[in-house]
Amino acid sequence: MEMPSSLLAICGGRVFVENAIVIEAPVHENCHWNIQTQEDRILVITALSGNLKEAQEFLTIHDGSGKDSPILIVENQKIHERSRKDLPEAVYTTQSTASIRFKKAPTSNLQLKIQKAVDCPFNLGGESQCGRVVDEITCYCATFTRRNHSSQTTYCYNNNMKLLTLETYEKEQAIKTAWTGGIYFWTSLTDAQQEGEYIWESTNTNLYPGYANWSRSQPTNVDDEDCIVFYSAMSGRLYDSPCSNINDAICQAIP
Ligand SMILES: *[C@@H]1O[C@H](CO)[C@@H](O)[C@H](O)[C@H]1NC(C)=O
Ligand SMILES: *[C@@H]1O[C@H](CO)[C@@H](O)[C@H](O)[C@H]1NC(C)=O
Numbered sequence: 001m002e003m004p005s006s007l008l009a010i011c012g013g014r015v016f017v018e019n020a021i022v023i024e025a026p027v028h029e030n031c032h033w034n035i036q037t038q039e040d041r042i043l044v045i046t047a048l049s050g051n052l053k054e055a056q057e058f059l060t061i062h063d064g065s066g067k068d069s070p071i072l073i074v075e076n077q078k079i080h081e082r083s084r085k086d087l088p089e090a091v092y093t094t095q096s097t098a099s100i101r102f103k104k105a106p107t108s109n110l111q112l113k114i115q116k117a118v119d120c121p122f123n124l125g126g127e128s129q130c131g132r133v134v135d136e137i138t139c140y141c142a143t144f145t146r147r148n149h150s151s152q153t154t155y156c157y158n159n160n161m162k163l164l165t166l167e168t169y170e171k172e173q174a175i176k177t178a179w180t181g182g183i184y185f186w187t188s189l190t191d192a193q194q195e196g197e198y199i200w201e202s203t204n205t206n207l208y209p210g211y212a213n214w215s216r217s218q219p220t221n222v223d224d225e226d227c228i229v230f231y232s233a234m235s236g237r238l239y240d241s242p243c244s245n246i247n248d249a250i251c252q253a254i255p
């Protein structure tokens with residue numbers, strides 16, 4: 001992950017957020033920041049040092065950069081049902097721009113971290129659950145309608161997401177913690193192109209030499225098993241399986 005560039009004690013201005021920036025609270029009053037990220041992404045604001053709720057005494061965060069853009073408040077932020085409970089307090093915009101207006105200079109050290117994030121949908125219907133299950137910038141949705149691998153790929157795509165990738169132990173654990181209980185979820189891992197050459201289709205990356213946590217004696221490739229499910233239980237791991245099997249799935253959106 002790229003280190004956020006830090007804007008030290010500058011009084012306001014225009015900034016484009018490639019991935020993340022850090023704003024140090026200004027020492028002057030009336031500092032005004034206009035912040036923008038990629039058009040189809042949103043912004044998430046957290047406090048690196050200091051407390052975001054208390055910071056509302058010194059500044060207002062606006063959804064958009066217009067003069068009349070509404071003020072965003074920590075308390076009013078929607079919490080996605082499956083989100084991690086240990087994520088920092090955050091404010092999300094609904095669009096790619098935000099503005100921050102300091103009414104007065106904070107009395108103690110305050111650093112705001114502003115990151116590019118993806119929107120997390122609430123409206124996928126009763127058969128699905130979404131949340132910030134890994135970190136504050138990504139979004140994951142589980143669908144509990146069982147479909148074959150290609151239909152689940154399409155389902156994710158139709159909702160502006162992609163089928164799951166599991167590139168690290170930490171991510172695997174976070175997914176497991178969010179949706180435990182022995183559920184088979186389709187992932188985007190497949191060796192359909194060439195037997196034994198596993199590719200995370202959603203990111204077009206080879207499985208090897210990356211993190212690969214197969215269940216014991218998997219992959220087996222009996223009956224042409226070219227799609228991979230993740231068994232979500234505390235001891236759960238990967239199994240290869242026929243692509244025509246029907247399973248639940250997890251979709252992901254990554255900024
Ligand atoms: C694979 O997953 C199991 C079950 O969560 C875990 O105990 C094990 O440490 C993981 N393996 C690796 C190589 O991380
Ligand atoms: C997957 O399911 C869809 C919809 O039911 C069906 O049209 C398609 O043929 C299936 N594909 C495979 C590989 O089973």
Ligand SMILES: [Ca+2]
Pocket residue numbers: 191195196221224225226227240
């Ligand atoms: Ca195979």
Ligand SMILES: [Ca+2]
Pocket residue numbers: 218219220221222225239240241
């Ligand atoms: Ca198998």
